Amino acid sequence: MTFASKGFGYAGWSSMAAGLGMAPGTNDSPSAPNAFFMSAEASSPAGSYGRPTAREDPQKPPAIPRYPGSSEPPGEHPSRAGSTVLVLSFLILALAAAIGFVVVYWNGANNMLLGSCLALTFLGLAFALVFWSHRLMLHQEAVAPRGPLPSSAEDRQLVFEDFYPGEPRIQRRALVTWMSAAIFGALAAAVVSTWRSFYGESYSDRLNSPIWHRGQQLVTDTGDKVTIDTLQAGAAAVVFPENKVGDVRAQAVLLRVPVQDLRLPPDRSNWAPQGYIAYSRVCTHAGCPVGEYESNIGLLLCPCHQSTFNVLTGAQPTGGPAARPLPQLPLYIDANGNVRADGDFSAPPGPGYWSMPS
Amino acid sequence: MIVRALARWLDTRLGLAKPVKEALNHVFPDHWSFMLGEIALYSFITLVVTGAFLAMFFNDSAATVIYHGSYHALDGVRMSAAYRSALQLSFDVPAGLLMRQMHHWAALIFIAAIIAHLSRIFFTAAYRRPREINWVIGLTLLLLALMNGYLGYSMADDLLSGTGVRIAYAITMSVPLLGPWLASVFFGGTVPTGATIPRFYALHIFLVPALIATLIGVHLLIIWRQYHTNYPGPGRTDRQIVGSRLWPTYTAKSLGLFAFVIGLTAALGGLVQIDPIWIYGPNNPAAVLAGAQPDWYLGWIEGSMRLFPGANLRIGGWLIPEIFFPAVLFPALIFLALYLYPFFERWALFDDEPHNVLKLPYETPVKTAFGCALFILVLVCLFAGSDDIIASAGGYSVVEIRTILRVLFFIAPAVTAILVYTACSLWRRKRAGLYVE
Numbered sequence: 001m002t003f004a005s006k007g008f009g010y011a012g013w014s015s016m017a018a019g020l021g022m023a024p025g026t027n028d029s030p031s032a033p034n035a036f037f038m039s040a041e042a043s044s045p046a047g048s049y050g051r052p053t054a055r056e057d058p059q060k061p062p063a064i065p066r067y068p069g070s071s072e073p074p075g076e077h078p079s080r081a082g083s084t085v086l087v088l089s090f091l092i093l094a095l096a097a098a099i100g101f102v103v104v105y106w107n108g109a110n111n112m113l114l115g116s117c118l119a120l121t122f123l124g125l126a127f128a129l130v131f132w133s134h135r136l137m138l139h140q141e142a143v144a145p146r147g148p149l150p151s152s153a154e155d156r157q158l159v160f161e162d163f164y165p166g167e168p169r170i171q172r173r174a175l176v177t178w179m180s181a182a183i184f185g186a187l188a189a190a191v192v193s194t195w196r197s198f199y200g201e202s203y204s205d206r207l208n209s210p211i212w213h214r215g216q217q218l219v220t221d222t223g224d225k226v227t228i229d230t231l232q233a234g235a236a237a238v239v240f241p242e243n244k245v246g247d248v249r250a251q252a253v254l255l256r257v258p259v260q261d262l263r264l265p266p267d268r269s270n271w272a273p274q275g276y277i278a279y280s281r282v283c284t285h286a287g288c289p290v291g292e293y294e295s296n297i298g299l300l301l302c303p304c305h306q307s308t309f310n311v312l313t314g315a316q317p318t319g320g321p322a323a324r325p326l327p328q329l330p331l332y333i334d335a336n337g338n339v340r341a342d343g344d345f346s347a348p349p350g351p352g353y354w355s356m357p358s
Numbered sequence: 359m360i361v362r363a364l365a366r367w368l369d370t371r372l373g374l375a376k377p378v379k380e381a382l383n384h385v386f387p388d389h390w391s392f393m394l395g396e397i398a399l400y401s402f403i404t405l406v407v408t409g410a411f412l413a414m415f416f417n418d419s420a421a422t423v424i425y426h427g428s429y430h431a432l433d434g435v436r437m438s439a440a441y442r443s444a445l446q447l448s449f450d451v452p453a454g455l456l457m458r459q460m461h462h463w464a465a466l467i468f469i470a471a472i473i474a475h476l477s478r479i480f481f482t483a484a485y486r487r488p489r490e491i492n493w494v495i496g497l498t499l500l501l502l503a504l505m506n507g508y509l510g511y512s513m514a515d516d517l518l519s520g521t522g523v524r525i526a527y528a529i530t531m532s533v534p535l536l537g538p539w540l541a542s543v544f545f546g547g548t549v550p551t552g553a554t555i556p557r558f559y560a561l562h563i564f565l566v567p568a569l570i571a572t573l574i575g576v577h578l579l580i581i582w583r584q585y586h587t588n589y590p591g592p593g594r595t596d597r598q599i600v601g602s603r604l605w606p607t608y609t610a611k612s613l614g615l616f617a618f619v620i621g622l623t624a625a626l627g628g629l630v631q632i633d634p635i636w637i638y639g640p641n642n643p644a645a646v647l648a649g650a651q652p653d654w655y656l657g658w659i660e661g662s663m664r665l666f667p668g669a670n671l672r673i674g675g676w677l678i679p680e681i682f683f684p685a686v687l688f689p690a691l692i693f694l695a696l697y698l699y700p701f702f703e704r705w706a707l708f709d710d711e712p713h714n715v716l717k718l719p720y721e722t723p724v725k726t727a728f729g730c731a732l733f734i735l736v737l738v739c740l741f742a743g744s745d746d747i748i749a750s751a752g753g754y755s756v757v758e759i760r761t762i763l764r765v766l767f768f769i770a771p772a773v774t775a776i777l778v779y780t781a782c783s784l785w786r787r788k789r790a791g792l793y794v795e
Contacts, residue, residue, distance in 0.1 A: 109452035111459075115628005118456070122621030129614030133607055142603045144385040146585055146596070146714060149488055198543040198557075206548045207538065221644070238644060248550055248643040281644070286528040286663065286681055287549075288521060291646045303648040304521060305664045306746055306756050319757065323668035323680040351528035352679030353537050358672060 083135035087128045094124030207348060208357075211250045212329060212341040217242040218254060218278070228337040231256040233275060234295040241341070249349055251281040252329050253290060253300065254339075255311055261298070263313045268346075271330040276339055278329040279315045280349035283307060285322035287351045300326065324352065386608045387586045387601035391478045393615055398471035399574060400619040401464045406571075408461040409563065415451055417443035418513065418559035420552035429636050437640035440555050441515040444635055460627030465507045467623060469655045472500050476696075480729050482716040484587045485700040486709070492584075493700050495577050497693065502570050504655055509562040511633060511653060513555055518633075520641030521650045524549055525660075532679035533686055550643045587716050596714040649747055654740065661742030662688050665764055692732065720789070723782035730778040731771035738766045 097120035104113040151159075218226040218239045226239055231254065239254045240247055259275045271277070279300065283290050288304035293311075299318065300309040307320030315326035327345035334340055348356055369375050386392070419439040425432050427442070428449045447454040476496060479485055485493035508526070512519045527549040530541040546553020585599040594600065602608045626632070638647060652660050666684035671677070703725070704710065719726040741748065742763045749756045 105452060111453075111455045112628050114453055114456045115460075115624050115626075119621045119625035119628060122617045122624060124621075126614045126617035126621055129610050129617060133610030133614065137607050137610065139607065140603075141600060142383070142385045143598055143600050144383070144585070145598050149584065149712065195543060198546070246644065249548070251644050285668070287524040289644055289646045292648070303646055303746075304525065304650060305660075306760075307668070317668055321664055321666055321668050321680060321684075323670040351531055351681065352677050353531045354534045354676045354678070355538070356677045356679075358675070358677070 080136065083131060087132045087136065090124045090128035090131065092124075094121050094128065097121040097124060207353070210344050211247075211349070212241055212344045214341060214343050216341040218252075218331075218339045218341065219245060221245060226254065226339040228274060228276075228333055228339065230254075230339070231276070233258055236293040236295070238281060239278065249282065251289070252278045253281045253293065254278045255293065255295075257295075257298065257311060261312050265314055268314060268328060268330070270332075271328060271342070273331055273333045273339075276331050276333070277311060278331055278341075279309070279311070279326040280329070280345055281326075282350040283322060284317075284324040284326060284349075284351060285320070290326065382603065382605035384582070384604045385585065385599045385601045386604060387588050387599065389589055391482075392586055393612075394471055394475035394478055396612060396615055397619055398468055398475055399578075400616045401468040401471060401623065402570065402574065403616075404464040404620055404623050405461060405468060406567065408457045408464060409567070411454075411457045412447060412461055413563050415443060415447035415454065416440070416513070416559070418556045420515070420555050432636060432639070435640060438515045438555070440513065441635070441640045444514040444516070448636070456624070456627050458627075459630075459632050460623050462511070462632045463626040463630070464623045465503075465510060466632075466653065466655075467619065469500075469503050469507060472496070472503055473655075476500060477729070477733075480696075480699070481719040481726060482587070482589075483713070483722060483725070484716055486713040487704065488584055488712050489580075489587075490700045490704075492577055492580050494697060495573050495580075497697055499570060499573050499577070501693065502566055502573070506562055506566040506570070507653060508656060509558045509566065513558050513562060514633070514635050515555060515641045516635035516638040517641055517645060517647055518635075518638045518650055520550070520643065521646055522652055523554060523641075524643070525663075528679075529681055529685040532682040534676065534678060534682070550641075585714070587714055590715050590718065594715050596712065599714070649750075651744060651747070657743035658736045658739035659685055659689055659743075661739035661745070661763075664745060664760065665739065665742045665767055692736070695732070720782040720785040723779045723786065726782050727775040727779040731775040734774040735767070735771045738763055738770050742767075 097117045101114060101117035101121065104110060104117055219242045220226060220230070221238045221240065223245050224230075225242070226237070231237060233256050236253055236255045239252050241250050244250055255277050256275050257272075257277060259272075262272055262275070262277070264272060279290075281289050281291075283302040283304065285302065285305055285307050288302050290300045290302045290307075290309065292301040292303055293299075294301060298310060298312045300311055300315065301307070302320070302322070305321050307322035308318050309315040309322070309326050310318045314328055317323060317325060324347070327347040327349050329345055330342035332340055332342045347358075365374075417439045421439045422436055423439050423442050425435050425437055425442050425445065427433070427446060429445055432445070444458075448458055449455070479493065479496065508522070512523050512526070523545070527541055527545050530544060531537045533540060541548075544557065545551065546557050586601070588594050588600055602611075639645075651657060662684035663681055666680065666688075668680050669683075670680070742760070745759045745763060746756050748754070749759045752759075
C-alpha cells in the first residue's frame with residue numbers, strides 16, 4: 001500500500017498525522033481494498049534488519065519491507081537527506097527550547113515563557129521522533145500468529161495435580177475450610193470495625209442536635225444585634241445566633257416583608273412578627289447557601305441549581321429541583337425591640353438523608 | 359559499544375536475551391485509534407510527575423490563617439492553610455503555577471483520553487472475549503479517574519471547590535441507609551469540618567493513584583498477553599496479529615506521542631489559564647459563587663441534578679432525597695449498563711467465540727445506536743449542568759432552557775438511536791453491495 005492510496009501526502013501536517021498512528025501498512029478500512037492487494041501482490045524478501053519474519057499464516061503473503069515511498073514514482077517523495085535535515089532541525093529546536101527553559105527559570109520564571117519553552121522542547125522531540133519513524137525507518141508489516149489462549153486439558157490437569165499434592169490430607173478438608181472462613185470473617189470484621197475511627201463526630205448526634213433555642217438573640221454576620229429597626233421592608237440579611245457567627249448549620253436569611261402579603265400556614269401565624277421572617281439559609285436540595293433574594297417577587301433563589309422558594313408561604317419550593325421547603329425559624333420581638341428566636345428550625349436544615357424526621 | 363557492554367552486564371545477571379528479543383518483536387497494530395489509551399497512559403505519567411512537585415508544597419490543613427503574600431488582592435484575608443499553600447505554590451514557587459496548571463490540564467486530557475479510548479473499544483466491539491477483563495478494568499479506571507479529578511480540585515479549598523464539596527456531601531448523604539455513615543467516613547463529619555481536606559489529600563495523592571497505577575499495570579499485562587485486536591480487512595483473521603514490531607518503529611512512534619502529550623500539556627499549562635483559585639477567593643461556607651460549574655467530566659451529574667424534578671418521596675417514613683435519583687442512581691445505572699454490556703451481548707448473541715478482528719460500527723447497528731443514544735443522553739445532561747450560563751449568555755430564562763432540555767432528555771437519545779440505526783443499516787447494505795460487485 002502506498003501513502004497516496006491512504007490519502008496522506010508527504011508534506012506537513014498530514015504526514016504528521018500519519019506518523020501518529022495512520023502508518024503505512026494499516027488497512028483499517030475496507031474502503032481501500034485495491035491498495036491492500038497492490039501491496040500484497042508485490043511481494044519481496046524479508047527486511048534488511050536480518051530478522052526472520054514471523055509469518056505462519058499461509059493465507060497471508062509475506063511482508064514487504066519498504067522505505068516510505070519506495071513504491072512511489074521517483075521524485076515524488078523527499079530524499080533521505082532532506083528527511084534527516086528535518087529531523088535534526090526539530091531536535092535542535094528541542095535543544096534550544098530546553099536551554100531557553102533554564103534561562104527563563106533563572107530570570108523571573110515567567111509562567112507563559114516557561115510553559116512555551118517546555119512545550120517546544122517536547123513538541124520538538126515529538127516531531128523529530130515522528131518524522132524519524134515515518135520517513136527514515138524501514139516500514140515492514142509484521143505478522144505474528146496468535147496461539148489459542150486456553151491451555152490444553154493436559155496442562156490444566158498437571159497444574160491441578162501440583163496444586164493438590166497428596167490425597168490423604170483431604171480427610172479434614174471441611175474443617176480446614178470452615179476454620180479458614182471463620183478466621184477471614186473475624187479478620188474482616190476487625191478491619192471494618194476500625195472504620196469507626198473515621199467517623200469524626202457521630203453523625204446522628206450532630207444531625208439531630210438542636211441548633212437554635214428559644215430566646216436566642218439574632219445577630220448579623222458582623223455580630224450586630226438585630227432589632228426592630230434593622231431592616232426596611234424588602235431588605236434581607238444573613239443572621240446567626242448571638243456568639244455563633246459563622247455557624248453553618250445555624251445560618252439563616254432574615255427578610256422583612258409586608259405583613260399583609262404573608263400567606264403562612266395557620267400554625268405559623270405568629271412566627272413572623274412585624275413582617276420579620278427567617279429561614280434556614282442551607283438549601284434543602286444539595287446544601288448550597290440560598291444566596292439570592294428577589295424581593296419584588298418574594299423568591300429566595302439558590303445559585304447552585306436554581307431552586308426557588310416562596311418566602312411568603314413558608315419557603316415552599318416553587319421551581320427548580322428542590323423538593324422540601326427551607327426550614328423556618330420562629331421569631332419574636334422582645335420588650336426592648338430585639339429580634340429573638342422563638343425555638344428551633346421547623347425541620348432539620350440542609351439536604352435530605354434517609355432518617356431525616358419529617 | 360556502551361549499550362553492548364551494559365546489555366552483557368545485565369544479561370550475565372538476569373538472562374534477558376530471550377525475553378527481550380520476544381519483546382522487541384512484539385507486534386502492535388498500526389492505527390491511530392489504538393493510540394487513545396496510550397494518550398491516557400502518558401497523561402497519567404505527566405500527572406504523577408507534576409503531582410509529586412505539587413505535593414511538596416501543598417499543605418492539607420484547614421487551620422485558619424491570615425494571608426500576607428505576593429498576591430496583594432487577598433492580603434489580610436482569612437483563609438485555610440490549604441488555600442494559602444495553593445496560592446503560594448502558584449505565585450511564590452518558581453514554575454509552581456506551570457506545574458499546577460499542567461497538572462489540571464493533564465487530568466482533563468487523562469479523562470478525555472480514557473473516554474475516547476472506551477468509546478473506540480465499545481464501537482468497534484473490542485470488549486468481546488477474551489477482552490472482557492480489560493473492559494471491566496478500563497471502566498474501573500475511568501471511575502477512579504473521575505473520583506481523583508474531583509478530589510484534586512476540591513483540595514485547594516477555594517470558594518468554587520467548597521461549593522463542590524457541599525454538593526458532594528449532599529449527594530453522599532442521600533444514599534439510603536448508608537448515606538450519613540459514608541458521608542462521615544469520607545468527609546470526616548458533617549461538612550464543613552477540618553477533617554475533609556486531609557482525607558481528600560490522602561486519597562488523592564496516595565490511595566487512588568496507587569490503585570490507578572496498579573490497574574494500568576494489569577491492563578497492560580493483559581493486552582500484552584492477548585495482543586491488540588486488528589481492524590477488519592482482507593486477510594485479517596482471528597488467528598494472527600498484523601502491525602509493526604515494538605522495536606524500532608512502534609517505540610519511536612509511541613515515544614513521539616509521549617513527547618507530544620507532555621508538550622501539549624506544557625503549552626496549555628503555560629498559556630491557557632485553568633482553575634484560577636485566586637479569583638474565586640477562599641472557601642466560606644456562608645458564601646456561594648453564582649454560575650458555579652464542576653469540571654466538565656462531572657458536569658453531566660450536575661446537569662441531571664438540575665433536570666430531575668423535585669419529589670419528596672417517603673417510603674415507610676424513610677426519606678429518599680430528591681438528589682438520590684439523578685446524582686446516585688442515574689450515574690450508577692449508566693456505569694452498570696457499561697460494565698455488563700459485554701456479558702449481555704455474549705448472552706444475547708449466543709457468541710462464545712474469541713474474537714481478535716474488530717467489527718466496524720456500521721456492522722452492529724443496534725449497538726452503535728444504543729451507544730450513540732447513551733452519549734447524547736449524557737451530552738444533554740452536560741448542557742443542563744450549564745443551563746444558567748447558557749440562559750444568561752443567550753438571553754433566555756433558566757426555566758425555558760430547562761424545559762427544553764427536559765424534553766430533549768427523552769427525545770434526543772431516541773431520535774439519535776433511530777438516525778444512527780438507519781444510517782448504519784444503509785451503510786451496511788451499501789457495503790454488502792460493493793463486495794458483491
